[in-house]
Amino acid sequence: MKVDSSSHSSWPIFALRAVIFVAGGAGLYMGYRMFVPGxxxxxxxxxxxxxxxxxxxxxxxxxxxxxxxxxxxITPAELPLQAKYGFAAVTLLLLIFYFLYASGKKLTRLPWT
Known part of the structure; x- marks a missing residue:
């Protein structure tokens, strides 16, 4: 089974980077609060x-x-390349909508207070 690496969707490429940064930031925040407790x-x-x-x-x-x-x-499926690129475009639009929707929510309090 041949896997075409050019058909990766935008979701794993962009979203996983953001998720990894958030997870790393969460760990750094815990360490910071342990060393600087106030x-x-x-x-x-x-x-x-x-x-x-x-x-x-x-x-x-x-x-x-x-x-x-x-x-x-999706990635290992034997779909036409146009279908995979179309799916990548749709997931990119969904990802952009997700980030815009999440950033539009108002915080009731600051997370560090």
Missing amino acids: CYPRKFQLLRSAKESAQLLLGTLPMFVVAGIIEGY
Whole structure:
């Protein structure tokens, strides 16, 4: 079975980079709060930042699932190249819509307060 690497969808390429950066940032945030606790005890800050980081990581799970489905079923499928590029264009538009929709939500409080 020949896999054409040029037919990768835009979702795994762009979304996984964003998800990996968010996951790395969540880990760095936990480490920062452990080393710079402010006026609270280190344990309290670590637990609070772990809760916030877990919420960030849970928010990235849908993107991992979609990327896995695309990489597992669409990329190795023997579809015409035009169909794969069309699917890539549709997923890119969905990804742009997802990011614009998510960035339009108003925060009720700042995550670090």
